[in-house]
Amino acid sequence: ExxxxxxxxxxxxxxxxxxxxxxxxxxxxxxxxxxxxxxxxxxxxxxxxxxxxxxxxxxxxxxxxxxxxxxxxxxxxxxxxxxxxxxxxxxxxxxxxxxxxxxxxxxxxxxxxxxxxxxxxxxxxxxxxxxxxxxxxxxxxxxxxxxxxxxxxxxxxxxxxxxxxxxxxxxxxxxxxxxxxxxxxxxxxxxxxxxxxxxxxxxxxxxxxxxxxxxxxxxxxxxxxxxxxxxAPRGNVSITTDRTVYDLAKLTSSDQAITVTARVEDSTGRMVSASAGETVSLLDGEGKKSLITLRSSGMVRQGKITVSTAGMYTLKFSASVEGKIISAEHRFEVINRDVESIEVLANHDQLRHLSTETNGTFVPLARLSDLFEYISASSEEKTVPRIRYANLVDDFRWYIVGLLIALLCMEWALRKRKSLV
Missing domain, CATH: 3.40.50.880 (Class I glutamine amidotransferase (GATase) domain)
Known part of the structure; x- marks a missing residue:
């Protein structure tokens, strides 16, 4: 590294x-x-x-x-x-x-x-x-x-x-x-x-x-x-994993795997094949050490490892390069990830697909100003006729009740005035 x-x-x-x-x-x-x-x-x-x-x-x-x-x-x-x-x-x-x-x-x-x-x-x-x-x-x-x-x-x-x-x-x-x-x-x-x-x-x-x-x-x-x-990695060794952070739940369910890759380069920068004496070890957060075996595939050493607990891990790789022992380290972390923070960056491919499926338009952040111009240009005033059906009894029933009461009161007042009651 x-x-x-x-x-x-x-x-x-x-x-x-x-x-x-x-x-x-x-x-x-x-x-x-x-x-x-x-x-x-x-x-x-x-x-x-x-x-x-x-x-x-x-x-x-x-x-x-x-x-x-x-x-x-x-x-x-x-x-x-x-x-x-x-x-x-x-x-x-x-x-x-x-x-x-x-x-x-x-x-x-x-x-x-x-x-x-x-x-x-x-x-x-x-x-x-x-x-x-x-x-x-x-x-x-x-x-x-x-x-x-x-x-x-x-x-x-x-x-x-x-x-x-x-x-x-x-x-x-x-x-x-x-x-x-x-x-x-x-x-x-x-x-x-x-x-x-x-x-x-x-x-x-x-x-x-x-x-x-x-x-x-x-x-x-x-x-x-x-x-x-x-x-300028000349006469160098390196060891890496395919990720720097792993989700413990996905490792346990086999949805993820920790893939380790190690390489050795000579003084001219050319990769060399595996040789005797190469060692790979894994240290967990408590300092416990375990040896790992990687298989050679051409000029690359590769393998998969498993862990059962969350924490920070360190891989150490030692190899002989032109008679000199050189070592490299690589750290990775296994965490109990919060599901809501797994994907924190915008997925442009997914957003573009969603916009296509819904007859919309995908606009990246760099072209945000174009979006406002598009909205402004496509905005037109339209008159839409609307027909509304009304039920007079339901909509004006309290007015009708009030009118009936007023008429009854007027009738009573007239009858009272004419001494009819």
Whole structure:
């Protein structure tokens, strides 16, 4: 499991959808930090200033956060973990990213593959992300279900602007550019020392999820490919489950099963088959350990396990890679799930089916304004004739009774006046 530190300066949609994309892969452990306040004298920084605390991460993603949220020591540590310890660093677009956030005067400017400018500007208007020739050959840009890299990017919706990154450095590789006017770099990769960096100019990829077109899977693949590039799993072992959270009731009724998958990669990044000495163990919340046997299927080890109680579980996998024992861990949780919270997100396929069956129209959240225009345009004043049948006796019986009483009183008064009573 590859650990990633994701730092933001504010709450925003993009960070939520990036986190969801990486969580769905079951290969990444994301530690999100939001630095809302700049540094102040007398107040300790939100992040550690100890090198060892940063070395536990395989990669660092810097979102829309100003450089004044970090101490000089933290900035030097980030540069060091990339250049000397082989970690990955990525900066994505935002109001406080790149030169706009003062990053041009920090050590991070050396790590990124673009020449930062303190007067960093924005690319205004909608933009399409177009892979370059190098981008088409890069595994990181493979976001489609097939080998058509250009086609997978072409179907994505245009994004509403991006940061203007500036000129790429000599050692950098421009993987994607804009489509209109001068080709401005949008994705730039660069090796730095023992590590690597990415500069991604845009920050609105969640629009590829909140759209009527079926591009949500491409958004998830893109961020997984970014994470894999940053973490660079070379000479690595991994172990995952098909989910991170399981429902105990469904496990007991066999509606769900815990599927475990383990992989081993050599120093070139190629997967290798099972070998003697590999061990897989399961630890429950009380620390009880049990050994698990996985079957080899090609280069993958896979198997199913059962648990009988709710709680947090940890899988541990150890294997020998080129004479060196490497271990990996993966955590998953078994809970007694509340039925009402099983499906907390809108199911677009189901909503689209219901609208079709009821002669309605499906409108995704991103096109909510179109719904109001449709309602306004389809609203017309109509006159509908209505015939109402009334029963005078039933509807006016109290009036009739009152009238009879009044007539009787008048008769009695007249008879009294004429001395007839």
């Amino acid at each position: 590859m650990r990633i530190l994701y730092i933001e300066g504010k709450l925003r949609y993009e960070s939520k959808f990036i986190a969801q994309a990486l969580a769905a892969a079951n290969r990444f452990s994301l530690d999100r930090r939001i630095l809302l306040q700049p540094l102040r004298a007398g107040r300790p920084p939100a992040l550690s200033e100890e090198l060892d605390d940063w070395l536990v991460y395989h990669a660092i993603i810097i979102g829309d956060v100003h450089s004044n949220r970090f101490t000089d020591i933290q900035l030097e540590i980030m540069k060091k973990v990339v250049g000397e310890y082989g970690k990955g660093l990525c900066m994505i677009g935002g109001d406080n990213s790149f030169g706009r956030g003062g990053w041009d005067t920090t050590p991070i400017a050396d790590v990124l593959g673009v020449i930062l400018d303190g007067a960093d500007k924005q690319i205004v208007g909608s933009i399409k992300v177009i892979p370059t020739r190098r981008g088409l050959a890069s595994d990181m840009m493979r976001i489609g279900a097939d080998e058509d890299v250009a086609g997978a990017w072409n179907v994505l919706d245009a994004l509403p602007g991006a940061n203007l990154l500036g000129k790429a450095k000599i050692a950098a590789q421009v993987l994607a550019t804009t489509s209109k006017g001068p080709a401005e770099p949008l994705i730039v990769a660069q090796p730095y020392g023992s590590g690597r960096s990415l500069a991604i100019a845009f920050d609105m990829t969640h629009k590829w999820v909140l759209t009527e077109s079926e591009t949500a899977a491409s958004q998830k693949r893109f961020w997984r490919q970014v994470a894999l590039y940053l973490c």
